[in-house]
Amino acid sequence: MAISSQDTAIRTGRITRTFIYLVLTLFALFYMLPLYVMAVNSLKPLSEITGGGMMALPQVWTIEPWLKAWSTAQVGVQATGLKPYFWNSISMVVPAVAISTILGALNGYVLTKWRFKGDTLVFGFMLFACFIPFQIVLIPMAAVLGVLGIAGTTAGLVLVHVVYGIGFTTLYFRNYYAVFPTELIRAAQIDGAHFFQIFWRILLPSSGPIAVVSVIWQFTNIWNDFIFGASFSSGDGAPMTVALNNLVQSSTGVKEYNVHFAGAILAAFPTLLVYIVAGRYFVRGLMAGSVKG
Amino acid sequence: MTVARSGVDFRTRLQGWLPKLVLSPSVAMVFVFVYGFILFTVYVSFTDSRILPFVGKSGEPAFDLIGLSNYQKLFKLSHWEIALTNMGVFAGLYIVICTVIGLFLAILLDQKIRGEGALRPLYLYPMALSFIVTGTAWKWFLDPGIGVESIIHTWGWETFSFDWIKNRNFAIYTIVMAAVWQTSGFVMAMFLAGLRGIDNEILKAAQIDGASNWNLYRRIIIPQLRPAFLSAFVILAHLAIKTFDLVIAMTGGGPGRATELPATFMYSYTFSRNQMGIGASSAVIMLMTIAAIMVPYLYSELRERK
Numbered sequence: 001m002a003i004s005s006q007d008t009a010i011r012t013g014r015i016t017r018t019f020i021y022l023v024l025t026l027f028a029l030f031y032m033l034p035l036y037v038m039a040v041n042s043l044k045p046l047s048e049i050t051g052g053g054m055m056a057l058p059q060v061w062t063i064e065p066w067l068k069a070w071s072t073a074q075v076g077v078q079a080t081g082l083k084p085y086f087w088n089s090i091s092m093v094v095p096a097v098a099i100s101t102i103l104g105a106l107n108g109y110v111l112t113k114w115r116f117k118g119d120t121l122v123f124g125f126m127l128f129a130c131f132i133p134f135q136i137v138l139i140p141m142a143a144v145l146g147v148l149g150i151a152g153t154t155a156g157l158v159l160v161h162v163v164y165g166i167g168f169t170t171l172y173f174r175n176y177y178a179v180f181p182t183e184l185i186r187a188a189q190i191d192g193a194h195f196f197q198i199f200w201r202i203l204l205p206s207s208g209p210i211a212v213v214s215v216i217w218q219f220t221n222i223w224n225d226f227i228f229g230a231s232f233s234s235g236d237g238a239p240m241t242v243a244l245n246n247l248v249q250s251s252t253g254v255k256e257y258n259v260h261f262a263g264a265i266l267a268a269f270p271t272l273l274v275y276i277v278a279g280r281y282f283v284r285g286l287m288a289g290s291v292k293g
Numbered sequence: 294m295t296v297a298r299s300g301v302d303f304r305t306r307l308q309g310w311l312p313k314l315v316l317s318p319s320v321a322m323v324f325v326f327v328y329g330f331i332l333f334t335v336y337v338s339f340t341d342s343r344i345l346p347f348v349g350k351s352g353e354p355a356f357d358l359i360g361l362s363n364y365q366k367l368f369k370l371s372h373w374e375i376a377l378t379n380m381g382v383f384a385g386l387y388i389v390i391c392t393v394i395g396l397f398l399a400i401l402l403d404q405k406i407r408g409e410g411a412l413r414p415l416y417l418y419p420m421a422l423s424f425i426v427t428g429t430a431w432k433w434f435l436d437p438g439i440g441v442e443s444i445i446h447t448w449g450w451e452t453f454s455f456d457w458i459k460n461r462n463f464a465i466y467t468i469v470m471a472a473v474w475q476t477s478g479f480v481m482a483m484f485l486a487g488l489r490g491i492d493n494e495i496l497k498a499a500q501i502d503g504a505s506n507w508n509l510y511r512r513i514i515i516p517q518l519r520p521a522f523l524s525a526f527v528i529l530a531h532l533a534i535k536t537f538d539l540v541i542a543m544t545g546g547g548p549g550r551a552t553e554l555p556a557t558f559m560y561s562y563t564f565s566r567n568q569m570g571i572g573a574s575s576a577v578i579m580l581m582t583i584a585a586i587m588v589p590y591l592y593s594e595l596r597e598r599k
Contacts, residue, residue, distance in 0.1 A: 024402065034430035128588065135579055166322065286420060
């Protein structure tokens, strides 16, 4: 469901309009507040934060907290900074997003253009899987990853994210392909094109937008995941969110708030960047996951 | 001739099977890793398992079936009762406040606002962030030692006190605050999409009949948003039940058990307290609650589209 502007019948007076702009601006400030707090405090020395100056701009600007969060902060046992965990997340996210999107595209293609008896029911089962509380699968998953010998590895996390991501990717491609003219498929079939040719030559070339939606949604979800990372990764193999949490919650030594804030922005950076570059597609994915069930 | 024909037959038959063959790995994965695992967790909830693995050294099962007694124990635990009460408070406030703010912002944004294109992404960006990131920001911003309380003190109001995040009676409200901040923009987008789908002709006709703006909204527009209300409720309710990361990042369930929720309860009973049977039974309760909300919703959505 796209949000496009259109002519509205409601007319408002000047005072009302001023009030509306004021309220909208106040809310904008409210939504920006945590980002502002993280940004300014990641650029000032610790003493300026503990003195009650959290809202103030830095008096002394410094990138020291950023350097420390990235490469020397104590995360877990060793003082490695968040850097290795950042790469853990990257090497988990890239294959998981690619595999789940490809599977989603194929599933969507089959479920709309090669319909069979009970296909809606199959899709319903896949769809409900998107909404389960992950607590219900943690115990058997821990056991199965152990049996497969991939407990605590990135491969294990990739498997987990593919399994619990295909419901959403299938949903996207199914809804997208559902409105793709079936006549074109029929015509190609008469011309002798078979299953994969039709997918490759006819559907895929026009799947750009929904592929972007799927990739962005999966990327954001998997990058931001915490519960699977916390349950199925071991010390050094932890993803970024788990490492950030360890950094912030560690009870040894002085609490370096500025380093925590810098670390938080580092963990937020990839998804924030994707949102800034392609926010429209992210919102589309969000809406498809809700309004259209 | 016969050879050629059987070749064609084989190819056609393969073509007939191919779609299902392509779909089958995904279906198999979902059935094993989702539905199989659900059954497995239900089974574990009927046993006295405490920790992994499930089998002893010589392959014998390391647990006994004990029927429903985990559920009986669960509902006698004050810890679980606290988690449920907190869930009630949290979910109630979270759903209501998000809906009110979301609808309010959507209505304001629908008044041909200059700069709508710039405001919308600002309201929605929290959805792109990890709860661990935003939880960290809120944790320190609300901390009385360095956050709001201390900021107001330096601004001159020396007696100002705001220690909710450290206060057993109020900590749950700070979780509500952060969760509302994170998702209310999303609810706004859902309502805005609903508002943009309303037929303007009805509104113009009602205006000619002398209806005020207030009445237009109250009598015509808001009642037409019923599907958006339903979607918002379903999405928010299921997000509320799944809330986990935010609590871990902000309070870790504390102070005491003041912000313990079913999701954090399950995690700590399963992985730190070695009470896996109890943990499994709490996960089953969570799943049943979500299923009670999602299944009818998804069912009606899928039926409508046929």
